[in-house]
Amino acid sequence: MQAVTLSFIAIAETQTVFYIVYSVLLLGLLLAFAVKHYISRRDRKLYLQREVSEAIIENAKTMVLIFSLEGKVLIFNKFAQEMTGYGRKDVVGRSIDEIPLLGADTELGRIIREAMTEKTIVHNKEISFTAKNGRKIYSLWNIDMINDTGNVPVYVAAMGIDITDRKNTESRLAESYQELESLYRELVTKEIELRLQFDDLNARDNDLRRSEERYRLAGGGVNDGVWDWDGKDGRLFMSKKARAILGIEAGEDFLTIEKWFDVILKEDLDKFVVSLNRYITEPQNRHLQVEYRIKTGSGDIKWIRTRGMAIWDEEGNPIRVAGSITDITEQKLADEKIHRLAFFDSLTGLPNRALLMDRFSVAEANARRKGKGIAVFFLDLDNFKTINDTMGHTYGDKLLLKVGEQLRLKLRKSDTIARLGGDEFIMLQTNISSMDEVYKLASRLLNIFKKPWKLDGREFYVTASIGISIYPNDGTDLKELMKNADAAMYRAKEKGKNNFQVFTPELNMKIMERMEIENHLRKASERKEFVLYYQPQIELATGRVRSVEALIRWSDPHMGWVMPEAFIHIAEETSLIGDIGEWVMTTACAQLRKWHDEGHDDLKISVNL
Incomplete structure (x- = not known):
């Protein structure tokens, strides 16, 4: 169990x-x-x-390109193929280096490479590229990274949309705007064409009424103002721009011509009215053009240029006048500045050489017609270089400005003063009948320098030397007259400065001699033509030579022996004295060393500097 x-x-x-x-x-x-x-x-x-x-x-209406970080193209959609003309087999699986569209020399290729290497993001970048068939494509691109689940970038995505139509539209709009800007220039021609296109006056009136809208459109799209005056009823149309330029308040659509007249300066009103009346009463093909000034509400002055063209009926009566209103204030200011730079000295504001030549041409023609003379004054400040070196160039410039002002006050309105540069001034005394007039002006000019000059709390004296030549006796062109006045000025300096000298024919010989000396002097130091003589200084008690004085002499092969008084002042005026002085010091010191080496230890040498 x-x-x-x-x-x-x-x-x-x-x-x-x-x-x-x-x-x-x-x-x-x-x-x-x-x-x-x-x-x-x-x-x-x-x-x-x-x-x-x-x-x-694949079916997006956007160009989609996806790349691996190694630069291989993974996706190239249908729209990209359509826009570029490249097939999928030409691109997908290939490196961007193998594709012409994405080459390193193209803007698209550069930003894609930058995104791959730098992991950058691009938003709304406008790029143009050329398609395979040669067509130029405008596009807008966004480039971003595609990350994996660990937020690590694994791909680069580039998406572009076609903006070619937009670009072309913008271009057409820009062209349309340019056409609108130039429309006002064609208004007159258009009016003439309208007159030829119609058989009777009523038809022309209808077209003129239609053109009013075009005027208003043109007036709103250009920098200039547009005006249109009806010859039958006297009505004046002005665009908003025209009213703004002239300072007329905007109100009713139409004005009266008198309203225009009210803003024009009285000094220019007659010129404007005469020009306008002459134009409209004499049928012609040319344009109306007049320049004038207006005063603005703030008190400023403006320059205005008005252009226009009229249409007349069979009887020669003006039916219509239309045109433009331009503010040319800046242009006028620029022209004035250019004029001042071209014809006036920038430091003193006095005429320069160019304007002096022009003034002389006018004065010479007047003098020849009246049988008068012209005096040319060449004024040079004495020892001005010393002032510049000791007190500074700023101080020297202030002095030149003061001198120019004082000299100008001594001249008549018909006379001219100019600054050539440095401390040289030229004055033209016109319509002279006798030398007494010349002497009196020269004395007045020199009297300026008898009083001390006060600048920046300092007081000092400056003198001047003046040379004078006379047209037509001493020359008929300004260049020759200035050369002769310059020679007379140097003669004044030789005579102790602070005086004036009138050119004489005898000065020509001295000018030639001076030029010859100056030419030879420039080569003398190179050719070793200078010689030093040593004048002993003897101690009377012992009869011994205690020192010597170095004396320079010049042995020129053409002129023979030249004494210092004949060439030293020329060397000083031509700035050669520095080189000559250096040679004298070097030679004298070498000779002294030689004497010391020979046993004359206590011998001294003196050199005049």
């Missing part, structure tokens, strides 16, 4: 194990089936999502 019981228990335990194993297997099969079903659904969903995504990318 016990054995049966144990056998039954063993069978029961075996069945229990079987059921447990069976249940586990069944549960595993059910779980496997569920997992498989889930995976199948997920894969199908992912497949559908990928298919949808690929379809969206």
